[in-house]
Amino acid sequence: MTRLNALLLIAVLCSAFYLVRTQYDSRRLYTEYDHARSEARRLDLERERLEVERRSQGTSLRVEKVAKEQLHMKNVTPAITQYVLEPNQVLANGERSTAEPLPSTPVAPTTQPRPVAPMKTQVAGSLALKNESSSRIEMP
């Protein structure tokens, strides 16, 4: 009987210590988790800030300014653009375009309606410089 009691006492003590230890671990881990979470939040905010920063460095206003002042570029006009139809592109009137590229300039009488389809524009010649934010700027 005494032996059983002693055994139970030891068991209770073990369980109690284990509980304390678990509680301690759980709190320690929760603190770590909380730190990690606020770090994630901080990084998230930082990413957002950098995205906005990147966007403000790439606005049309800035791109045009840099292109004109530092790179001495000028605006593209249809006169210096070669329009290329994508192969098998479905035109507005439902026809498929031939893969043949158009002549260097689009030719169509004004009075005749022509299918207007979204075109892949290509800036003529090897001097072309395509900018991701602005494809309308070309070296003079």
Add this chain to the structure above:
Amino acid sequence: MSRKSVQFTSSPLLASKTPIWRSQFIVALIALGFLGLIVRAAFVQVIENDFFKHQGVVRFVRTQDIPADRGKIFDRNGQILASSVAVPSIFASPEELDRDISKLTQLAKLLEMPLQELQNRTKDEDKGFVWLKRMVDEPLADQVKALKIRGIGVRKEYKRIYPEGEAVAHVVGYTTIENNGQDGAELTFNKNLTGHMGSRRIIKNRFGEAVEDMGQTVEPVDGQDLQLSIDSKVQYFAYQKLKDAVLEHKAAAGSVVVLDVNTGEVLALANYPSFTPNSHTNLTGAQLRNRAITDTFEPGSTMKPFVVGLALEQGIVTPDTIIQTGGGKLAMGGFTIRDDSPNGAISVRQVIQKSSNIGAVKISLQMPPQQLWGIFTQVGFGQKPQVPFPGLVGGKLRSYKTWHPIEQATMSYGYGLSVSLFQLAHAYTLFAREGEIIPLTLLKHDEHVSGVRVISKEHADEVRQMLHMVAGPGGTAPKAQTMGYSVGGKTGTAHKVQGNGYGNKYRGFFVGMAPIENPRIIVAVMIDEPTDGFYFGGDVAAPVFSQTVQQALRVMGIQPDMRVKPQIVAKAEPESF
């Protein structure tokens, strides 16, 4: 008993009998002590348990807010137009503030604030919290932190950043420092953009670290992102060209609206003067006003195509019917209606091309007022546009029952009613969409939208050909032409009302579409009070139209429909091996 018989190992005192009550008294005392403990334990654990539990909670458990992000605003291509970023703000806690004067002087210097003001703000020692300076730069916050003054802290706040700046300011709007929408899309969609703050209950240890979650967490709900129909490139060009024109013609203001004809989306909506939404302090009403939608004006000659469209629809005229406009003057009910130059006998086409007031009056007077009122109403004049946006106005269009013949006459060339530029652009979808009026939207939807038929395709096409002539030789707006694309539109020049009559201040406008055979965009331009000698819509507004069309169609990837003389200076040689 001899003296010797007393040994040190025995004490006579012990031999004497102690009274029984003494031990009983001790036992009773101890019992009482235990009883006291038991009562106290019962008091703490059972009777006043809630109170003590609460006291424990107050000391360790904190309710923490979990911030929610305000939704971002994007343009149609996913470029950021507005986003919230966390920036530091500096606060003080007067009740625990360290009032060392040398430290405070340093702080005041950093905050660029007189020491006196700093002391005034933190005077009330009962206060737990006052802002000192909100939304400062990161380095400044670090410097303040480095001072390590007790009672001075840095907290993160959300600031709205608008990378595109003044070009889209009127469309996107701005928010207060508390992140509430104040204008534009920020105000209209404030509910959707605003998130809901979450909260959690946690136990904090003495280092201020969270150690346990109490399990009453409410997750924050972030605001929804918003995608507008605006194309930031088109918007930028439109704004720049408008700004250049306003400055060139020394005008008071200007507006431009660009619509997508297929989808009814607003691609650009810009006004000058504008403002920088990132720092919206010291703003004047002139800067803040979204003129394109809030200002109404008499639309002048831009009304004529509707009169002609209706007359064609009613079978009253054909495009080749000859109208006698005489010597450029027509007396009517005590008024004289004038043309800018005598046109003689001209066809209905030329009435539009030359913008003859007399021609328009003669055509309109052949129709009952009700029909004229009907078409004006159907294209949206006199009603607030059905677009969710703050500040929209409907303009003035009186009921046809009160019209006098002279009013019907002046309305046919755009006096006696008022519209906004936005309404005007919307109304021109009638010609661009072959007789249909389509609903407009400021949100991206990218699908072909169907409209309400007002006049037949045949007659709308005829008017569109007339609009094409306006931009051609002999028209009022050859400056609207643009390289590579065929255009059409209508000029308008209206005297501004000053006092009781019309003064010598003007508004010039141009509303048009391109490419003319299969219109993809409508561009409406208004220049208010040009003062450099030019004031005709064809001189001040048409060039803005031309440049905007050129860039917008290019950005949209639309192939030119007109022959262009190539100017390609260098051709790429095939690479040789």
